Amino acid sequence: xxxLSLLMLCLLPTTHVVADETRFNLMTVDNFIIPGxxxxxxxxxxxxxxxxxxxxxxxxxxxxxxHSRFHTAMDSWQRIQAIQIGPIEKRMRTFRIQFWPDKRRxxxxxxxxxxxxxxxxxxxxxxxxxxxxxxQGFSALERLLFPLGTVAGQFSASPEGDFRCRLVESITExxxxxxxxxxxxxxxxxxxxxxxxxxxxxxxxxxxxxxxxSARLLNNLFTQLERIIExxxxxxxxxxxxxxxxxxxxxxxxxxxxxxxxxxxxxxEQLNQHAFLSRLSHPEITTSIHHTMAESKAILSKIEIxxxxxxxxxxTRKQLVLLAESIELLKHQVIGKLAxxxxxxxGFNSLDGD
Amino acid sequence: xxxxxxxxxxxxxxxxxxxxTPDEKQVxxxxxxxxxxxxxxxxxxxxxxxxxxxxLIKQPTEANLKAAKKAWVEARVxxxxxxxxxxxxAIVDDWEGKVNAWPLDEGLIDYVSASYxxxxxxxxxxxxxxxxxxxxxxxxxVIDATKITKTLxxxxxxxxxxxxxxxxxxxxxxxxxxxxxxxxxxxxGAGARSASDFNTQICAWGNCDRRARYLEVVTDLLVEELxxxxxxxxxxxxxxxxxxxxxxxxxxxxxxxxxxxLSYGELAGERMKLGLMLHDPEEEHDCFSxxxxxxxxxxxxxxxxxxxxxxxxxxxxxxxxxSLSDLVAAADASTDxxxxxALDNTQTKMQTLVDSAMAGKAYDQMIGENNDRGNRRVMAAxxxxxxxxxxxxxxxxxxxxxxxxxxxxDSLDAPKKVF
Numbered sequence: 001x002x003x004l005s006l007l008m009l010c011l012l013p014t015t016h017v018v019a020d021e022t023r024f025n026l027m028t029v030d031n032f033i034i035p036g037x038x039x040x041x042x043x044x045x046x047x048x049x050x051x052x053x054x055x056x057x058x059x060x061x062x063x064x065x066x067h068s069r070f071h072t073a074m075d076s077w078q079r080i081q082a083i084q085i086g087p088i089e090k091r092m093r094t095f096r097i098q099f100w101p102d103k104r105r106x107x108x109x110x111x112x113x114x115x116x117x118x119x120x121x122x123x124x125x126x127x128x129x130x131x132x133x134x135x136q137g138f139s140a141l142e143r144l145l146f147p148l149g150t151v152a153g154q155f156s157a158s159p160e161g162d163f164r165c166r167l168v169e170s171i172t173e174x175x176x177x178x179x180x181x182x183x184x185x186x187x188x189x190x191x192x193x194x195x196x197x198x199x200x201x202x203x204x205x206x207x208x209x210x211x212x213x214s215a216r217l218l219n220n221l222f223t224q225l226e227r228i229i230e231x232x233x234x235x236x237x238x239x240x241x242x243x244x245x246x247x248x249x250x251x252x253x254x255x256x257x258x259x260x261x262x263x264x265x266x267x268x269e270q271l272n273q274h275a276f277l278s279r280l281s282h283p284e285i286t287t288s289i290h291h292t293m294a295e296s297k298a299i300l301s302k303i304e305i306x307x308x309x310x311x312x313x314x315x316t317r318k319q320l321v322l323l324a325e326s327i328e329l330l331k332h333q334v335i336g337k338l339a340x341x342x343x344x345x346x347g348f349n350s351l352d353g354d
Numbered sequence: 355x356x357x358x359x360x361x362x363x364x365x366x367x368x369x370x371x372x373x374x375t376p377d378e379k380q381v382x383x384x385x386x387x388x389x390x391x392x393x394x395x396x397x398x399x400x401x402x403x404x405x406x407x408x409x410l411i412k413q414p415t416e417a418n419l420k421a422a423k424k425a426w427v428e429a430r431v432x433x434x435x436x437x438x439x440x441x442x443x444a445i446v447d448d449w450e451g452k453v454n455a456w457p458l459d460e461g462l463i464d465y466v467s468a469s470y471x472x473x474x475x476x477x478x479x480x481x482x483x484x485x486x487x488x489x490x491x492x493x494x495x496v497i498d499a500t501k502i503t504k505t506l507x508x509x510x511x512x513x514x515x516x517x518x519x520x521x522x523x524x525x526x527x528x529x530x531x532x533x534x535x536x537x538x539x540x541x542x543g544a545g546a547r548s549a550s551d552f553n554t555q556i557c558a559w560g561n562c563d564r565r566a567r568y569l570e571v572v573t574d575l576l577v578e579e580l581x582x583x584x585x586x587x588x589x590x591x592x593x594x595x596x597x598x599x600x601x602x603x604x605x606x607x608x609x610x611x612x613x614x615x616l617s618y619g620e621l622a623g624e625r626m627k628l629g630l631m632l633h634d635p636e637e638e639h640d641c642f643s644x645x646x647x648x649x650x651x652x653x654x655x656x657x658x659x660x661x662x663x664x665x666x667x668x669x670x671x672x673x674x675x676x677s678l679s680d681l682v683a684a685a686d687a688s689t690d691x692x693x694x695x696a697l698d699n700t701q702t703k704m705q706t707l708v709d710s711a712m713a714g715k716a717y718d719q720m721i722g723e724n725n726d727r728g729n730r731r732v733m734a735a736x737x738x739x740x741x742x743x744x745x746x747x748x749x750x751x752x753x754x755x756x757x758x759x760x761x762x763x764d765s766l767d768a769p770k771k772v773f
Contacts, residue, residue: 092631103519104457105474106632112471131723133631242493243516248476347747348614350623 036080082224246308257307376676384675395432434652441615458521540722
């Protein structure tokens with residue numbers, strides 16, 4: 001009898017945890033992931049429409065509409081950027097949406113070559129999506145919409161201007177198609193990714209069990225923190241002022257590098273809340289993570305010049321160093337305390353390469 | 355009688371060895387022994403490359419150029435296998451940029467074609483061309499490059515201004531000097547440098563004396579560096595000491611970190627996926643020589659070596675001993691089996707890339723646009739690496755090493771800060 005109860009004690013919490021794990025995973029899907037992709041599908045569709053309107057008559061008002069919708073669409077992407085499981089994994093969609101960082105200047109090389117060729121056939125949907133990913137998403141679009149000189153005239157009525165505008169249409173259409181496909185594959189039908197997560201506990205084609213889903217989500221969270229620290233802040237920062245590299249900042253041409261980080265942190269906060277903190281019975285860990293998150297946001301909000309300029313200014317450099325340290329602390333709280341408490345393995349991060 | 359019994363027992367022990375669990379420490383010691391063997395082979399083959407290069411410089415004939423290229427390809431065989439040591443062993447990771455930095459902006463070193471491009475957001479020195487310029491402006495000061503010396507290449511030029519694409523030393527700098535740029539795009543053919551580029555009598559592109567001198571110095575540097583790294587793995591070498599002094603669990607995590615990080619972020623991501631999605635022939639690891647298929651193949655083999663504790667040396671002998679695989683098998687036999695089969699599967703997929711290259715379709719053609727078959731082959735190898743990474747993560751869990759975070763320096767340098 002005694003033996004039996006011991007056995008039951010061992011079993012009970014486990015089944016309980018499994019049911020809970022699926023519940024928390026689905027909560028994350030329903031409250032963060034699907035709404036995030038829905039907003040991305042809507043905003044990229046609006047962006048594509050703005051591109052079509054602009055290309056019919058390339059004028060200032062059309063351009064300002066296009067700029068504003070570029071920002072809204074990029075906002076929605078940055079908020080959900082951390083998620084690297086599910087339909088986004090297919091066909092290297094992450095990189096089609098945004099090719100960055102671009103260490104080998106591929107976007108410039110491939111974009112220049114495409115504009116030089118100016119063959120309309122290259123922009124046909126099928127051909128375009130099977131070509132180089134470097135010209136398919138936000139990075140290439142940003143170069144076209146926020147060039148160093150003035151935009152006016154670049155889209156003028158000429159074969160060149162026309163091709164440039166067709167390219168803007170192709171990119172925005174591509175972004176819109178990818179985003180709505182991702183949304184669709186997450187939520188529609190029996191083989192949707194949501195369904196795979198809902199049935200993960202029994203094991204399926206994609207997941208061995210529900211804890212594998214949690215482990216992937218935690219890995220995504222951790223990788224995103226790493227991406228912010230290393231790629232978005234420290235690469236442009238360099239070791240000192242003289243070695244700062246403002247042009248390595250993400251989205252510097254459209255002046256939204258810091259805004260991206262703000263949105264990344266918002267996304268991380270939501271992901272963390274739904275997937276992990278809400279199932280934690282340890283208030284100290286939640287408190288310390290909330291505290292560090294608030295501190296990171298506070299430091300970020302005090303930086304008043306764009307990141308590409310801020311890296312070269314002694315005062316703002318200090319703030320950026322602090323910001324990176326603060327997010328690093330957050331990362332340590334996640335991979336140390338949180339992961340240990342929930343007993344979730346972190347796994348390898350995809351940014352380990354050079 | 356007594357003696358016979360003992361013999362039987364020891365024979366039983368030997369045959370039983372595969373099934374018994376080795377001591378964790380023994381596994382670590384053997385891992386260090388394997389490292390020594392691999393780096394020593396890298397050194398031996400680099401010295402052979404050095405001799406071939408010296409012959410080429412003395413007599414710049416096509417035959418000697420061909421021999422030097424062959425020596426370079428052979429030198430890559432053991433070196434690529436050592437890459438499984440890079441991530442995880444800080445001493446290797448801090449050093450590897452001197453010998454295997456990639457990708458490089460080759461315009462820093464020598465003449466390049468117009469298609470190389472004229473501007474770079476990332477690197478202001480990307481057309482500095484030290485071979486043509488005895489005087490250079492770097493980091494706001496004038497550099498006297500009249501004499502091409504080890505110091506100039508290793509300390510002044512290499513990674514100048516902290517820009518990683520400024521690669522002045524290592525295998526890929528040598529590769530560029532031997533082959534030249536591959537201007538065939540996604541078409542067939544590698545770089546086609548002529549031996550006359552080293553011939554001061556008929557020097558079409560100029561500066562042949564400086565080019566020859568560069569090649570000589572950069573090859574000498576490679577030999578020196580490999581000698582140094584081999585020493586780090588001797589009985590009292592620093593790398594071995596660091597590995598064995600730590601807690602054995604951390605030591606095992608070092609092995610798995612090396613395997614996982616090379617499989618995932620580096621090989622599957624940076625070296626393979628990136629090139630495939632850009633369909634860009636410049637995005638291949640050995641872009642001048644078109645030797646990429648072998649580089650990837652031996653990377654995969656290196657990962658398998660450190661897991662199974664065995665390495666086939668260049669002289670044909672087999673080094674074998676207590677392995678991580680034995681430990682994982684003892685903890686969870688199915689995890690070990692799954693990981694072994696994932697490693698084998700990767701090797702098979704890499705073999706397909708090698709076969710394709712041997713049949714005349716090189717790696718840069720396989721990643722080309724509109725080459726569905728080639729693209730699928732490369733993707734299959736990437737997928738195999740991703741599968742393998744998941745299995746490595748499971749091995750980590752089976753050995754209860756989860757608490758050891760897998761991202762190198764900060765967690766390993768300051769464990770207190772993390773946990």
